[in-house]
Amino acid sequence: MNPQHLKYTQNHEWIRDDGKVFVVGITEYAAEQLGDITYIELPEVGLDVAQDDDVASVESVKAASEVYAPAGGRVVEVNERLLDQPEIVNKSPYEDGWFFKLEGVERAEFDSLMSAAAYEIYLKEQ
Amino acid sequence: MKAVLEARHVKRTPLYDEHILRGAKMTEFHGWILPVQFKGILEEHHHTRSKCSVFDCCHMGEFRLKGSKAIRSLEAMVFNDMICLRVGRCRYSSILDTCGGIIDDIIAMKLSEDELFVVTNAGPYEKVARILYRVCLATDVTAGTAKIDVQGPLSRRVLLDLGLREIEPLKYFTCCRTQWEGFEMLVSRTGYTGELGYEVFLPNDLAAPFWREVTAHLEVEPAGLGARDTLRLEMGYTLYGQDVDESHTTLEAGMGRFIDWNSDFHAKEFLIMQRELGRYKVRTGIRSMDRRAPRPGYEVFHEGRPVGMVTSGSYGPSVGYGIGMAYIPVDLSMPGTRLTAGPKDMEIVTEEFPFYKNGSFKG
Numbered sequence: 001m002n003p004q005h006l007k008y009t010q011n012h013e014w015i016r017d018d019g020k021v022f023v024v025g026i027t028e029y030a031a032e033q034l035g036d037i038t039y040i041e042l043p044e045v046g047l048d049v050a051q052d053d054d055v056a057s058v059e060s061v062k063a064a065s066e067v068y069a070p071a072g073g074r075v076v077e078v079n080e081r082l083l084d085q086p087e088i089v090n091k092s093p094y095e096d097g098w099f100f101k102l103e104g105v106e107r108a109e110f111d112s113l114m115s116a117a118a119y120e121i122y123l124k125e126q
Numbered sequence: 127m128k129a130v131l132e133a134r135h136v137k138r139t140p141l142y143d144e145h146i147l148r149g150a151k152m153t154e155f156h157g158w159i160l161p162v163q164f165k166g167i168l169e170e171h172h173h174t175r176s177k178c179s180v181f182d183c184c185h186m187g188e189f190r191l192k193g194s195k196a197i198r199s200l201e202a203m204v205f206n207d208m209i210c211l212r213v214g215r216c217r218y219s220s221i222l223d224t225c226g227g228i229i230d231d232i233i234a235m236k237l238s239e240d241e242l243f244v245v246t247n248a249g250p251y252e253k254v255a256r257i258l259y260r261v262c263l264a265t266d267v268t269a270g271t272a273k274i275d276v277q278g279p280l281s282r283r284v285l286l287d288l289g290l291r292e293i294e295p296l297k298y299f300t301c302c303r304t305q306w307e308g309f310e311m312l313v314s315r316t317g318y319t320g321e322l323g324y325e326v327f328l329p330n331d332l333a334a335p336f337w338r339e340v341t342a343h344l345e346v347e348p349a350g351l352g353a354r355d356t357l358r359l360e361m362g363y364t365l366y367g368q369d370v371d372e373s374h375t376t377l378e379a380g381m382g383r384f385i386d387w388n389s390d391f392h393a394k395e396f397l398i399m400q401r402e403l404g405r406y407k408v409r410t411g412i413r414s415m416d417r418r419a420p421r422p423g424y425e426v427f428h429e430g431r432p433v434g435m436v437t438s439g440s441y442g443p444s445v446g447y448g449i450g451m452a453y454i455p456v457d458l459s460m461p462g463t464r465l466t467a468g469p470k471d472m473e474i475v476t477e478e479f480p481f482y483k484n485g486s487f488k489g
Contacts, residue, residue, distance in 0.1 A: 035352070036168040038441035039417035039448075059418060061167045061352060061440055086417070087168070 003094050007110060008119035015070040021101040024070060029123055031093045034060040037086040042078040043100055051109050056099055071109035073102030139184035140272050140333035156248040158185040161350035170353035171443045174319055178278035179349035180340050187246035188271040189264040196262040197242050205376055206386035211236045216299045216314050226375035226393040230254045231366055235301045235314055249367040272333035277323030279486045280345045285324060298488050320361035320485030359449060360442045362411055362479020369409060369437045369451055377401055380409040407434050407453040412474045414448030417441055424468035426452045436467055442481055449481045
């Protein structure tokens with residue numbers, strides 16, 4: 001159910017290795033827990049982040065949540081469409097609903113994250 | 127959540143099975159299990175403003191008051207007239223304690239010269255039931271009465287399609303008896319959404335059959351508490367227990383215009399004094415500068431000084447920005463006052479209710 005080629009965090013973010021950049025978003029589980037997303041705050045392009053820094057915010061009708069960097073790096077692009085259409089995340093959390101892209105990610109940090117299978121097991125404990 | 131839903135003291139409405147069949151997300155609300163959402167809060171909100179939604183409101187209280195003595199006794203506890211209320215009319219009011227504190231807000235419906243039907247909220251139900259029995263010998267019909275709210279610009283058409291012919295000429299804030307499949311129902315043209323809408327009162331055992339038929343109508347979708355909240359917030363309507371309670375008077379709640387100062391009620395002297403002094407925190411509309419919502423519990427600041435607190439707040443789906451209500455000093459409450467709220471000093475501005483100005487409720 002969760003895309004096999006992604007890595008996952010305990011705070012329900014996903015990260016994808018696109019070769020030159022790594023793409024980050026929130027999982028379907030996170031989007032479902034939040035409900036209809038109404039507001040997204042994205043990091044500034046150029047920001048250097050460390051693993052687990054809180055870098056973005058998501059608000060839904062009933063809750064607000066922080067999004068943490070799954071790995072350290074520099075923010076090189078953000079998905080500005082989400083500013084006016086945050087509902088894209090609910091509709092397409094793994095594709096169109098990506099939040100930001102990172103450069104300079106440490107291989108070791110990326111490898112330390114959960115695989116899709118491990119994330120499935122983790123979800124069962126929630 | 128599972129533990130809460132299975133606890134024996136939590137009540138199910140007659141529509142519980144219908145909601146489960148639809149896969150609704152459920153929650154506990156003042157001792158009742160109710161749907162928060164079906165297809166999604168935003169979708170249900172927009173559907174209500176454009177077509178017609180139905181809401182399970184079986185958790186609310188209903189009482190019958192018979193005889194002019196009973197009605198007069200109620201009148202002594204509320205801020206407006208009930209005796210002269212014309213047959214077929216509805217009136218918004220509040221049951222007050224002797225210091226003007228709001229025990230509950232109610233809608234009263236005059237069914238005949240000497241019969242009043244009173245609708246109350248789920249939160250203070252036990253206390254209100256005690257008071258209405260002690261003082262008015264009211265008959266509590268809550269347990270056997272179901273309520274389904276039918277709200278949206280197409281709601282009149284929907285109910286006429288279902289055969290409830292008597293509702294056609296109903297004006298805003300009036301009520302009538304009507305029929306569905308030969309069964310008698312009571313309908314008021316009232317609601318909590320700001321759209322053209324009706325509240326349908328029917329016996330419990332008719333609730334599920336009626337719900338099934340109304341939701342089968344092409345223009346109708348079920349909606350839950352989530353959308354109910356965003357809809358009422360956009361209109362500036364209070365949620366009892368969150369925006370108003372016994373610690374607030376009618377003036378503080380910003381509802382002084384509903385008070386009939388010619389009526390005699392026990393809290394009147396107190397409210398007269400409060401009105402003359404004019405120094406209290408009043409419930410005021412606030413909005414944010416973007417999509418972010420002010421949240422309940424956020425402290426409100428004016429020029430850095432704490433001046434009040436947000437009681438309700440959310441993103442307003444029909445207006446496109448964050449909206450809410452906060453109690454702030456009267457002299458800061460005129461529209462356009464710049465304030466900040468919450469731990470991140472969110473910029474907010476006071477704004478008059480309703481936030482959403484295109485509601486069809488009077489149409």
